[in-house]
Amino acid sequence: MSLPSLADDTKRLCQALLRLDTTNPPGNERICADYLAGALAEVGYRPALLEAEPGRTNLVVRHRGTGKLPPVLLTAHLDVVEADPSKWKHPPFSGDEHEGCLWGRGAIDMKNMAAMCTAIMRRLAAMSTQLDRDVIFAAVADEEAGCDLGSRFLVEQHRGLVEAEYAIGESGGFSLHLGNTTFYPVQVAEKGFCWVRARLVGEPGHGSMPRHDSVVTRLGEALARLGRTALPLHPTTYVSDFLDRLRAQQPAMIQPLVKLLARPHLLARVAHLVPGASIARSFSALLGNTAAATVVRAGAKTNVIPGVAEFEIDGRTLPGQTDEDLLAELRTVLGPEVELTIIKSAPPVVTEPIASPLFDLIERHILAREPTAVVVPYMIPGFTDAKYFTRMGARWYGFSPVKIEKGSGIRFADMFHGHNERIPVAGLAWGAEVLEAVVRELGTTR
Numbered sequence: 001m002s003l004p005s006l007a008d009d010t011k012r013l014c015q016a017l018l019r020l021d022t023t024n025p026p027g028n029e030r031i032c033a034d035y036l037a038g039a040l041a042e043v044g045y046r047p048a049l050l051e052a053e054p055g056r057t058n059l060v061v062r063h064r065g066t067g068k069l070p071p072v073l074l075t076a077h078l079d080v081v082e083a084d085p086s087k088w089k090h091p092p093f094s095g096d097e098h099e100g101c102l103w104g105r106g107a108i109d110m111k112n113m114a115a116m117c118t119a120i121m122r123r124l125a126a127m128s129t130q131l132d133r134d135v136i137f138a139a140v141a142d143e144e145a146g147c148d149l150g151s152r153f154l155v156e157q158h159r160g161l162v163e164a165e166y167a168i169g170e171s172g173g174f175s176l177h178l179g180n181t182t183f184y185p186v187q188v189a190e191k192g193f194c195w196v197r198a199r200l201v202g203e204p205g206h207g208s209m210p211r212h213d214s215v216v217t218r219l220g221e222a223l224a225r226l227g228r229t230a231l232p233l234h235p236t237t238y239v240s241d242f243l244d245r246l247r248a249q250q251p252a253m254i255q256p257l258v259k260l261l262a263r264p265h266l267l268a269r270v271a272h273l274v275p276g277a278s279i280a281r282s283f284s285a286l287l288g289n290t291a292a293a294t295v296v297r298a299g300a301k302t303n304v305i306p307g308v309a310e311f312e313i314d315g316r317t318l319p320g321q322t323d324e325d326l327l328a329e330l331r332t333v334l335g336p337e338v339e340l341t342i343i344k345s346a347p348p349v350v351t352e353p354i355a356s357p358l359f360d361l362i363e364r365h366i367l368a369r370e371p372t373a374v375v376v377p378y379m380i381p382g383f384t385d386a387k388y389f390t391r392m393g394a395r396w397y398g399f400s401p402v403k404i405e406k407g408s409g410i411r412f413a414d415m416f417h418g419h420n421e422r423i424p425v426a427g428l429a430w431g432a433e434v435l436e437a438v439v440r441e442l443g444t445t446r
Contacts, residue, residue, distance in 0.1 A: 001043055003126050006119055006436060007429035011102070013039060014115035014428060017078075018095030018104030024079035026055070027149070029141040032078040032111075033057035036118050036139055043125035048161060052141075052153040059139040060154070060161045063124045063131070065443060070165035071134035072442055073394060074120070075385055076113035077143030077150060077170075080106040087419040101410075101422035108415040110170050112423050113400035114139050116432040120439055131443030138162050143385050146344070151385035155392050166358055166442065167394035170384050173362075173401030173431065174412040182406065183245075184366050185378035186359060187398020189238050192348040193383050194315040194323045196291075196330065198222065199339040204307035215309035216298050222334050223293050223311060229333045233288045234318050238379035245376045285381040289326045291315045291333075312343065316381055319348040349386045351395050357445055358397055358438075365437045366401075369430070399438070401431035 003009055013036075020031045030051075037047045040061050047061040057078075062071075083092035083105040090096060090103040097103075106112075117137045124135060138161075140150035154162050172187040200222065202215040211217075291313050298309035315326045323345050330340055363375040378398075386396040404410050404427055415421045 001126050003043075003122060006123060006432050009119040009122060010115050010428060010432040011425060013118050014102055014107070014112055014423070015095040015097075017111040017115055018102060018106055019093055021093050022079050023082050023105070024142060024144045027079050027141055027145075028055050029078040029139075030055045030057040032114070033059040033139060033141075036114065039118055040121060040125075043122045045121070045125060048158075050154065050158055050161075052149040052157075056141045056149040058141050058150055058154055059137075060158070061121060061137050062161075063121055063129070063135040065131040065133045065135070067134070068132040069443075069446060071136050071163070072439065073136045073138060073162055073164035073167040073389065074117040074439070075138045075140060075151070075167060075169040075389065076110050076117055076400070077140050077385060078111070078114060079141055079144045079150075080109065080111070081144050081417050083421075084419070089420050092421070097425060098422075100426065101424050102428070103420070103422040105421055107421045107423040108402070108412065109417065109421070110400055112402065112428055112431070113170065116400070116428070116435050119432055120436045123436065129440070129443075131440070133165075133443045135439060135443065136162060136164055140385060147383075147385055147388055151388040155388045159392055162389065163392050164389075164394050167386070167389045167396045168358075168399050168435075168438075169386065169389070169396065170398050170400050171380055171382075172378060172398035173366075173434070175402070175404040175406075175427075176412065177406045182370065182373045184370075184373055184375045184401075185242075186362055186375060187380055187384075187386075187396070188351045188359070188377040189236075189319055189379035190349045190383055190386055190398075191286075191290075191319075191379070191381050192317040192321075192323075192346055194317055194326050194345040195343040196313040196315055196327070197310055197341045197343050198293075198313055198330075198334065199308065199310040199341070200337060201308055201339070203305075205305040207303040207305055211305055214305050215307065216305070218337070219296070219298055219309040219311060222338055223296070225333055226291060226293055226313070226330075231288045231291060231329045231333075234321060236286075236318055236320065236379070238319070238377065239286050242376050242378055245374055285316070286318075286379055289315065289317050289321055289329060290381070291326070291330055317348060319350050319379070321348070346383065346387045349383075349390050349396060351390070351397060356395070358395070358442060361438055361441055361445065362397065362399055365434050365441075369434065370403075399435070401434045403427040403430040
């Protein structure tokens with residue numbers, strides 16, 4: 001079967017996916033999975049469609065190799081977060097091309113990766129490519145709500161279909177411009193998450209007789225303490241390695257100031273001197289465990305002082321830190337009167353990049369196209385499907401590449417869950433080319 005060019009095929013697939021609304025909740029990833037299954041069946045694949053719940057569909061397809069080397073897994077999630085059309089310049093489910101970009105929710109997070117992987121799988125089949133590894137592609141559901149119906153379901157219920165030595169997914173491979181240098185971070189670690197319910201109990205009463213020690217007042221005081229207090233810093237090699245590479249590329253007079261990225265309170269005083277200092281807020285989340293109050297509940301009637309108030313905390317833990325470490329830090333801030341209960345948690349993910357053939361391979365293919373760039377191992381503060389795919393032993397690399405030109409007005413971090421999410425058409429084609437080159441070479445390399 002004759003296929004369009006890799007760039008054209010990827011663009012066509014990406015546009016089609018962006019026009020399918022898979023906002024989670026409810027998800028309805030089935031519509032994307034069915035579309036991709038049709039595209040893959042055109043070249044002879046028989047994709048498996050697997051559901052933990054009706055409509056919450058995962059697609060798994062495999063390009064058979066010789067079996068001399070263990071498989072590699074390519075993965076992308078099909079669900080997206082909500083989008084408010086009134087805040088967008090172009091409709092969030094249009095997939096239309098404007099200003100050299102494809103616009104739509106999921107353009108960066110991460111239907112672009114689903115399109116690239118599908119296009120690559122189609123080319124492998126159409127060209128009867130023989131590799132020493134099986135190449136597996138898993139398009140999964142439910143990542144935006146915690147992965148239970150997607151990667152977790154596949155690992156726990158269909159492990160044999162997705163088991164691999166390496167897994168390549170989000171988040172990394174994008175252009176990050178700092179000063180005169182372009183960096184390409186590759187995710188090799190991510191923080192764990194620990195969602196906590198904080199509860200206060202007190203005496204209820206009538207609203208006409210205020211209580212200065214009511215649970216609502218105490219809840220407000222606890223929220224204020226949590227919001228004002230930074231949790232302790234914990235050094236990690238991921239942050240120090242990133243800073244070392246970043247600092248080495250800056251002018252001599254700036255290099256000492258880059259160290260202040262690890263000391264956010266001092267950084268605020270000299271932010272105007274540090275190239276790219278706008279990343280300080282997101283970077284500071286990598287320096288310690290974090291805790292953000294996100295949900296608040298108290299009372300049901302205006303004239304009743306409640307006896308119970310609670311709030312939920314989105315906690316994130318660094319590699320080397322446990323759920324109990326985070327709870328201890330929270331108790332120090334909130335005090336003994338606040339009862340803490342873990343709602344759900346998952347540990348950090350760590351992939352050691354040193355002496356890694358895949359990290360070296362990624363670096364080499366990026367530098368072949370952009371010799372002045374710097375490729376850096378990176379830790380992200382959020383979570384991805386790595387949480388579960390690594391549980392089966394896969395070594396995870398966040399690498400869904402896209403080239404974003406300096407001066408384009410597009411900041412990669414702002415595209416995640418933000419208004420006007422879009423991806424440069426040329427940058428999408430560049431990403432597909434790099435990813436295909438990495439997959440083909442990894443297919444014959446240990």
